[in-house]
Amino acid sequence: MNQMIAEADFVNATADKHAQGNPMLPLAASGLRFAINGRALVDVEALDIQPGMPTVIMGPNGAGKSLLLRLLHGLIVPSSGSITWAGKPAGKNIQHNQAMVFQRPVLLRRSVAANIDYALKVHGITRSERQPRVETWLEKADLKPLARQPARTLSGGEQQRLSLARALAVEPQILFLDEPTASLDPVSTQAIETLIRDASDRGTKIIMVTHDPGQAKRLAGEVIFIHRGEISEKTPAKTFFKSPSSEQARAFLSGGLLI
Amino acid sequence: MNQMIAEADFVNATADKHAQGNPMLPLAASGLRFAINGRALVDVEALDIQPGMPTVIMGPNGAGKSLLLRLLHGLIVPSSGSITWAGKPAGKNIQHNQAMVFQRPVLLRRSVAANIDYALKVHGITRSERQPRVETWLEKADLKPLARQPARTLSGGEQQRLSLARALAVEPQILFLDEPTASLDPVSTQAIETLIRDASDRGTKIIMVTHDPGQAKRLAGEVIFIHRGEISEKTPAKTFFKSPSSEQARAFLSGGLLI
Amino acid sequence: MHNFASSFIYAAQLLLSGDPELWAIVLLSLKVSLSAVGIAALIGMPLGAALAVARFPGRGAAVILVNSLMGLPPVVVGLLVYLLLSNAGPLGVLQLLYTPGAMIFAQVVLVTPIIAALTRQVIEDLDSEYSEQLRSFGVSRLKSVPTLLWDARYSLLTALLAGFGRAVAEVGAVIIVGGNINHVTRVMTTTIALETSKGNLSLALALGFILIGIAIAVNAALGMLKSTAARSAYA
Amino acid sequence: MHNFASSFIYAAQLLLSGDPELWAIVLLSLKVSLSAVGIAALIGMPLGAALAVARFPGRGAAVILVNSLMGLPPVVVGLLVYLLLSNAGPLGVLQLLYTPGAMIFAQVVLVTPIIAALTRQVIEDLDSEYSEQLRSFGVSRLKSVPTLLWDARYSLLTALLAGFGRAVAEVGAVIIVGGNINHVTRVMTTTIALETSKGNLSLALALGFILIGIAIAVNAALGMLKSTAARSAYA
Amino acid sequence: NAEDRFIIVQSTTSTQNSGLLDYLLPIFKEKTGIEVRVVAVGTGQAIKNAQNGDGDVLLVHAKPAEEKFVAEGWGVERFDVMYNDFVIVGPANDPAGVAGSNDVVAALTKIAETKSPFASRGDDSGTHKAEKRLWKAAGIDIASASGDWYRETGSGMGATLNAGVGMGAYIMTDRATWISFGNKGDYKVAVEGDDKMFNQYGVILVNPEKFPNVKAEDGKTFIGWLIGDEGQKAIADFKIDGQQLFFPNASAGNS
Numbered sequence A, B: 001m002n003q004m005i006a007e008a009d010f011v012n013a014t015a016d017k018h019a020q021g022n023p024m025l026p027l028a029a030s031g032l033r034f035a036i037n038g039r040a041l042v043d044v045e046a047l048d049i050q051p052g053m054p055t056v057i058m059g060p061n062g063a064g065k066s067l068l069l070r071l072l073h074g075l076i077v078p079s080s081g082s083i084t085w086a087g088k089p090a091g092k093n094i095q096h097n098q099a100m101v102f103q104r105p106v107l108l109r110r111s112v113a114a115n116i117d118y119a120l121k122v123h124g125i126t127r128s129e130r131q132p133r134v135e136t137w138l139e140k141a142d143l144k145p146l147a148r149q150p151a152r153t154l155s156g157g158e159q160q161r162l163s164l165a166r167a168l169a170v171e172p173q174i175l176f177l178d179e180p181t182a183s184l185d186p187v188s189t190q191a192i193e194t195l196i197r198d199a200s201d202r203g204t205k206i207i208m209v210t211h212d213p214g215q216a217k218r219l220a221g222e223v224i225f226i227h228r229g230e231i232s233e234k235t236p237a238k239t240f241f242k243s244p245s246s247e248q249a250r251a252f253l254s255g256g257l258l259i
Numbered sequence C, D: 001m002h003n004f005a006s007s008f009i010y011a012a013q014l015l016l017s018g019d020p021e022l023w024a025i026v027l028l029s030l031k032v033s034l035s036a037v038g039i040a041a042l043i044g045m046p047l048g049a050a051l052a053v054a055r056f057p058g059r060g061a062a063v064i065l066v067n068s069l070m071g072l073p074p075v076v077v078g079l080l081v082y083l084l085l086s087n088a089g090p091l092g093v094l095q096l097l098y099t100p101g102a103m104i105f106a107q108v109v110l111v112t113p114i115i116a117a118l119t120r121q122v123i124e125d126l127d128s129e130y131s132e133q134l135r136s137f138g139v140s141r142l143k144s145v146p147t148l149l150w151d152a153r154y155s156l157l158t159a160l161l162a163g164f165g166r167a168v169a170e171v172g173a174v175i176i177v178g179g180n181i182n183h184v185t186r187v188m189t190t191t192i193a194l195e196t197s198k199g200n201l202s203l204a205l206a207l208g209f210i211l212i213g214i215a216i217a218v219n220a221a222l223g224m225l226k227s228t229a230a231r232s233a234y235a
Numbered sequence E: 001n002a003e004d005r006f007i008i009v010q011s012t013t014s015t016q017n018s019g020l021l022d023y024l025l026p027i028f029k030e031k032t033g034i035e036v037r038v039v040a041v042g043t044g045q046a047i048k049n050a051q052n053g054d055g056d057v058l059l060v061h062a063k064p065a066e067e068k069f070v071a072e073g074w075g076v077e078r079f080d081v082m083y084n085d086f087v088i089v090g091p092a093n094d095p096a097g098v099a100g101s102n103d104v105v106a107a108l109t110k111i112a113e114t115k116s117p118f119a120s121r122g123d124d125s126g127t128h129k130a131e132k133r134l135w136k137a138a139g140i141d142i143a144s145a146s147g148d149w150y151r152e153t154g155s156g157m158g159a160t161l162n163a164g165v166g167m168g169a170y171i172m173t174d175r176a177t178w179i180s181f182g183n184k185g186d187y188k189v190a191v192e193g194d195d196k197m198f199n200q201y202g203v204i205l206v207n208p209e210k211f212p213n214v215k216a217e218d219g220k221t222f223i224g225w226l227i228g229d230e231g232q233k234a235i236a237d238f239k240i241d242g243q244q245l246f247f248p249n250a251s252a253g254n255s
């Protein structure tokens, strides 16, 4: 899967290739609320995510996209509501099969290679298996020449590529991505989109946030639009970009001001 | 200056409005080299930046764009070479008239409003003058409702807007921007571009890095293309996007792979 | 075998008895150590922060020196301060020897390097994040010290508490410069040392428990202060 | 007036004279304090880090307690360990009293809270950055302790040095459990205390300077180690 | 201001630890209004402090050193104040078999022969000097036994008693400290009553000509009271468990 796929429609055509049997899905949330000082920052009545092509979350800055990802990934505890994975509440086993790339990469005070190695190690992968995998992912993220460099001296884009490679390396069944290409140049963005698509094709469910409508068009199976912590709509990608059902999304896509 | 200007050509037409007399320009660098462990990460033979519309720096991830900004801004010391501002080497006074927005915002452990207030205070602005200015810039960056929130709990996009507002608030003569809209939604991006354009029109020289060719087209007076630490070309924006002179920039713009 | 529980009970009885002598000793201990820590913080924090951010030849050596001075033996500090304050010494005219002032002086010498060394570490860690932004604001390295101290204030509390722990627990310095004079310069630790040398181990231990109780009270008070202090704007 | 310079010269002469008794005392000091700090680090660092990351009811109180125990008075620790190790005490069978082992034991008690409290602060600061990423990796809070300790190792050095400073400088605990027995348990600080009580202030001060010199040497050695240790991968 | 009227007395731990000074000083203050502040340290340190002018009166028990102090001009004049005696205390099981002896030289010889542990202060204090004289009289070379059965604690009397009791060693101490000592364990007085174990205390006014800040008048008042009838009677009256600890002998004193 190394050819470069750029046409959104062609991508959509690959949907049937997805392993339909992701054992962790569907992901269902109900009454999910996260409040600070009584102010609800996320307030999702019901959410249901099925296997298939990437689910893309869009919405204005401060809408609550990152908070929603962190809630779903189990990093923060909701004020109320529940989340289930294939009917079961989150647990050790479920956490083990997920990975997340944060909006602001957190790199360990180690070399580039050691960052990937660490993720594999805590994932329970033996030393002998780790080494070739680290090499593979350094290669895929185009970081091979920087393998020995302290990770925290990488450029912004390199950091983002490293944290994506580190997340993909453990081959998770669920992968949360929070604006994974925000600091990437167009070429890297294409390469990373290819990696994301490959993972999706291999059955990894991608749940990602992006501000780039072009990227959403290229990757999304469905789009969730969030506004002020609430889900305005959840629509198949094709429909969304042609005729969004919510007013907020319509305003957002047409570049109007949202207040 | 609050109307929204989106057409690149129209923007170019406003060039003559620029105060030609920015007292810190031209910025000239010669033999500028920054090396770590003997590896040259930035190697610029000569650079000359004149007053006028924004100078946009483009180039692949890891090319050395951020390092070049930090060198010019005086945050890191070159291994060799020199930088002059209107013929004079950098000094306290010159530093005082510059501001920079980092690729990864550094927000103080204070409230949103206090972050702007701090920048104004250390800039020597009296308390009575500060308060209305803080209000103005909170308004402009659409952060008014978040004024009392701890800055480090802001969402990614909100953080970026705050650090831009903080930099603009001191009304610098030179403003370095390192991918200032990478995490912004399309609407915020437009609003921020307007702020940038306003500042430029008021005579602030903008030197900015972006990965978004559309943004570069909308804002740039000239484009500097960097590849592997070296300047491949420095061309007026119109020419650059139509017919870049360097092979690297041509490959970059056409989405080809650069190695 | 000695019964620790009985010493605990003894300690409680002592406190509850409300013996004015005991309370005077407790209060003097607090007064001396809190004053010393306060003064040491005023000197040590800016010093440590300056050392964290400044760049000058010999900085490495200065850091090693400050770290080493955390190992200043109280007895040696006591001796040095004694020789300074003695009637035969250069500061003899102050007539500080065998007064609480002398004890504060000695503890300041003892505690300042501890606060400075720990502050340096905390500020250096914060500065690795702030440094470029502050310099971009036009704030020079040395001028950034107040900002860094302020923004690191919650982490610095531990440095302060380490200094307080050293001050309130030490006996070697205060006994030399204070003389452990009854009703004048007798503090908890010198009393404990005295009762130990009298062989009154139960009493000494009971006083020790009271001293630890005082330390806990001071720590709890500061901890409270920290959490009630609007943690807003600090995340 | 006492001449500090002459004490300096005296200290140099003492060292150069190569007096085997002096060297035996210096070496015993180092042995006891370094062993104590080593053991205290093995206990205190994981403890402090666990306290930094764990979330349980009463955590706030536990933090206050550990911070307070930085103020454990050496004399009280000496007494407690004495009562434990004495023939009449529960650990009397070990026959450790008045041996270097007892001194190490007492210093471990004294230093562990210091290392634990300072470690907690350092690790808490690092964890505020790492926490979500590590949990996303599937590393539970407690399991993240080794990672945090490793990645904070350079900052933790200062905690270690603070512990060493306390150990090498204290006299109250080692004199009670070691007995300051000539040729057996006499260390630098107890010698200084002895010479002070004899009125040999110059000698005491000279020994104090030697002790500070030792502290500087240990700090410099660790500082060297830190900077030669490939700082690669740590930025 | 009466609050400010005080003198500093450099003294040894035995006078403080026994409680004698806590008993005497309030009586003195009651009468004269002068507060006496006592710094109780080792004899050597007390003399050194006085030589630095950090005290008005010196009250110790090391006659040769005291006489030297006066001869060198640091002090004005020395007066005998009181005496008590030294005793050797030991564990109940009495490993050297010296209990009940009143011949200190014979007892020390037995201790050395049986290599029974002996804890010495080893701090050059008055007590330690007296102890060394006794070993010398017994013809025993303690230096070679140091670290073996002869253990120099290098500490004050109280610390040495604590350590000695902890290790089951014989200890020589002044009777006053022993009687008031709180951590006796199963220890008893083993050797006492030998004339060689006599312990004389002296008092000296620090020379105001050397140190103008010395409060000569109040110091003299204190010394006068101490060696006068009232002070001497008070010393004799001080008892613990019905036992007299110090025996005033100022009138018998030489100068």
Ligand SMILES: Nc1ncnc2c1ncn2[C@@H]1O[C@H](COP(=O)(O)OP(=O)(O)OP(=O)(O)O)[C@@H](O)[C@H]1O
Residues within 6 Å of the ligand: A036, A041, A059, A060, A061, A062, A063, A064, A065, A066, A067, A068, A103, B146, B149, B153, B154, B155, B156, B157, B158, B183, B185
């Ligand atoms: N600890 C907090 N206290 C107060 N407000 C908070 C806190 N954490 C987050 N918020 C607010 O919650 C809102 C949602 O934050 P979130 O990071 O989810 O936004 P986002 O949709 O990811 O935005 P962006 O596109 O800018 O990344 C923001 O307005 C933010 O300021």
Ligand SMILES: Nc1ncnc2c1ncn2[C@@H]1O[C@H](COP(=O)(O)OP(=O)(O)OP(=O)(O)O)[C@@H](O)[C@H]1O
Residues within 6 Å of the ligand: A146, A149, A153, A154, A155, A156, A157, A158, A183, A185, B036, B041, B059, B060, B061, B062, B063, B064, B065, B066, B067, B068, B103
């Ligand atoms: N301390 C360092 N040690 C080694 N290499 C470094 C160091 N700092 C930067 N580099 C390298 O220098 C190169 C240029 O970095 P810079 O941050 O300027 O890139 P950039 O052009 O801003 O890239 P991006 O678009 O990803 O932000 C990168 O490859 C980076 O890894």
Ligand SMILES: [Mg+2]
Residues within 6 Å of the ligand: A065, A066, A067, A103, A178, B155, B156, B157
């Ligand atoms: Mg976000």
Ligand SMILES: [Mg+2]
Residues within 6 Å of the ligand: A155, A156, A157, B065, B066, B067, B103, B178
């Ligand atoms: Mg960059």
